[in-house]
Amino acid sequence: MITLASVTKSFGTNNVLRGVDLTIASGKSMVIIGGSGTGKSVLLKCILGLVEHDAGTIALDGQDVRRAERDAFLARFGMLFQGGALFDSLRVWENVAFRLMRGTTKRPKAEAREIAVEKLRRVGLGSQVADLYPGELSGGMQKRVGLARAIAAEPEIIFFDEPTTGLDPIMAGVINDLIREIVVEMGATAMTITHDMSSVRAIADDVAMLHEGTIKWTGPVSQMDSCADPYVQQFIHGRANGPINAIR
């Protein structure tokens, strides 16, 4: 379980997170929604320790993430980055098997490649893709490779940062379905940040609405459409008028 209590983060005078309280239950898929620039990615990076939060507590299974042994902590996570963040200089299979060829999970090269090819197959990519470089792939294929890399070491927790941004609706649907299938299949805890409502409905067990640095509403996805929160209603219906300023 991931617990955030009164988490704040500022960049200079810009107070991005102003006291975030949120709980993500084990084995559940939490989707954080909110407009652009509301701090969704910063929140995710704070949990991973990529950005250090200023105040408040972030705990994983009751342990403060700042006090956790870094390698062991990160070994529990997989992450799909918004742009894929694949390493240009490495082949596709080397990207997928990156964690498997280093550190405590190090395996022989042949075994790591075999696992990488299997994970690529799991996300719908054939073995012929394994020896290509990321630059030779389409955006959708890069997202799939990123997904394969995120699940390669079978992490307990997977983060998805805007998984469908830049994809056409069909490919976005494919990625959403893949994420849902994989999360259920692995029994992993998932946290996704997005402003794509089709992703929310496809991926989420629970939803949290982040706005102006705080969580405005959280609850099961089944209650999202009927909730009375004006921020959620404006956001999910894409209305220009409401408590969220259209021009920020």
Next chain:
Amino acid sequence: MSPALGLRAVGRPTLAALAAIGRVVLFAAATLGHLLRPPFYWRELGTQILQIGWFSLPVVGLTALFTGGALALQIYSGGARFNAEAVVPSIVAIGMVRELGPVLGGLMVAARVASSIAAELGTMKVTEQIDALTTLSTNPMKYLVVPRVLAATLTVPVLVGVGDAIGIMGGWLVGVTRLDFNSVTYLKNTVDFLEVWDVGSGLVKGAAFGFIVALMGCYHGMNSGRGAQGVGKATKSAVVAASVLILAANYMLTELFFTS
């Protein structure tokens, strides 16, 4: 202008400069710290030795060749004013191995390598590849910075050594073909006047310049701003900082080696 405003005008940039120096020193200290502690990425080191060392050979070699030739012409023409044309081989050799070989080699590597490292790491930062490395339990300092700094520190002295030889050869070529020197006499004078420390000091300078070049490339790349403009600025800053630091370090090392 009031004294307070004047003080502020001087104080702000001074503080900013001191803060920047502090950040670079901390980055260098962190790099050296990671250099001594495992894990070590040998494959990355090998790749960087190839990229920084081997692929810089043509540009360093050509620079040295033309510099050695021009130096021979200059010394011959200057020496002719007081009948000292005979010193061309020894001055070319000493000038190349002590100063021009390391400095021009270092500057050429700075132009080629510092820019390339800063652009590569800056792009990696902008596209979240450095964050991705961290989430994959790989320390970016160990995986990206240490191999580049170590490779440059090891290979630039070799490049300087090769550049020295080619530069002396450039001087010899001009001396024999254009200035009517006897080939054997030219080479004998070169060898007779060169001392081991002349060459050694140049190689030490090369190691220092290699360290500076890679450190500046890595520092500016890892701290690149967002977007194409951020990467462009990081690349420019890396080359400028590396070039200026090479010239400053060259003066200090020359002072240290040859004036005591």
